[in-house]
Amino acid sequence: MNIFMREMKAHRKSLIFWCVGMIVMIISQMSKYTATSGDGQSLNTLMASMPKSLQAIIGSVSFDLSKLSGYYGMIFIYLALIATIHAAMLGADIISKEERDKTSEFLFVKPVSRNKVVTAKLSAAFVNIIILNIVTLITSIGLAGKYSKGEPLTSVIVNLMLGMFVLQLIFMFLGTGIAAVSNNPKGASSLAMGILLTTFILYNAIGMNSHLEVLKYLTPYKYFDAKNLISSVGFEPVFMILSALIILVLFTVTYVFYRRRDLEV
């Protein structure tokens, strides 16, 4: 419990920064939303008939921007991006910081097993990402009520936030897994960020070219596509299973490799 509290306190300031960033982001984007009236109907059909690759270039994604849910779906990927960057960095940092700050000797001469240390650290990281998620959820729902003009949005937002939560988990465990395996404690968060950036660019590339559709299993951002979560498609079982598998593997990797780790002192 001491280690848990200590980690919570160590990450309190950065968590506040991330929450404020997230809130500012949501407020600034939601306040820009102005519902377009229905006279663009013929324009909409024309846009819809446009090839996907061209749509991606002019920046119109296939969301119905006349509704707030569509608009929220469009900004969702950026919210998810912020949350996953936080999660990946937190995960990598929380495991590797003892070696980076040369405090591992201090920690591991205490009468706690390595498993206990990892459990405490993981729980602290877990609570952190939950807090960020809940802050996002509450801010979104609060603002949606203000701008939605009666459109029921709560269930859509809850769905999207659930998706975002799984994304956060995936990237958090990616961070911890890498930090547990890699020999260089400083390189862990760089590597996690490299992977995150690659999957993000891949996500955008897939949106532009349908030939790349097969690669969608490689990028977690595609698992929880806002388009599906808003519409009736919802969560796809294959991606749910895949996410669970990824999380489980990375979770095990974190424990197994950290227990055997040759700590750099």
Place this chain on the structure above:
Amino acid sequence: MNMFLHELKAYRKSTLIWTCSLISVVLLFLAMFPAMSKDAADFKKMLDNYSPALVKALGFSFDSLFSLLGFYSSVTLMYVLLCGSIQAMNLGTSIISKEVRDKTADFLLTKPVSRMQIMTAKLCAVITSLVITNVFFIAAASLMASVVQTEAYDYKIFLLVSLPLFFVQLMFMSLGIIISVLVPKIRSVLPISLGTVFGFFILSMLSSSNGDTASRFITPFKYFDSTYIIKNSAYEASYSIVAILFIVVTIAASYIIYSKKDIHSV
């Protein structure tokens, strides 16, 4: 000179990795161009059935956007800029702060060199590393562009839209340097640089819809508007001036602050 070479060597691997990733991004996106250009041609044929007024209401010029230059500048460069800015900001933030973090500040600062010289050597090393990245990037991009081109394009404009990568990198680098001299001790560089770059990136992605000029000054990603560059084959004077001013002022301020800074010893 020793410090300069030492820094260059220390960042050799990271420069190599970043250069390779920038090149792979540009290869990935440019490789999609032939398919996209076919889509565009089909769609253009279809557009002929619609009334010209409606086509005009779409609000973009078809030929410039879906040409090689349009595709390269609007889609490809966006991600290249994102990666390049992270590289520059990382370099800028870490180069000064790493001495304190790695506890080598004592070693370095007791040598018979002034802090000005240290700063200059480090700055030159960062800029050299960025120049190397840019040279290789532009070479690879030009090569790939000539492979995938469907019709001739203006190479001068191609260079003009590619060069902002370097300018934006310089802006993020100087931002990183001033942060690293202002903050007493930076434990890890990545959260700072990633937070800043992604913050600006997301701002620029979402502000593109409304074309107000004032908000364009906020994010470096918006300083070099490719549509304007392609149309006029020049940069917008006001933004270029602000960019230069920003770089000069931050670097000068960093020199002054660093020469007076209280450096934490072991």
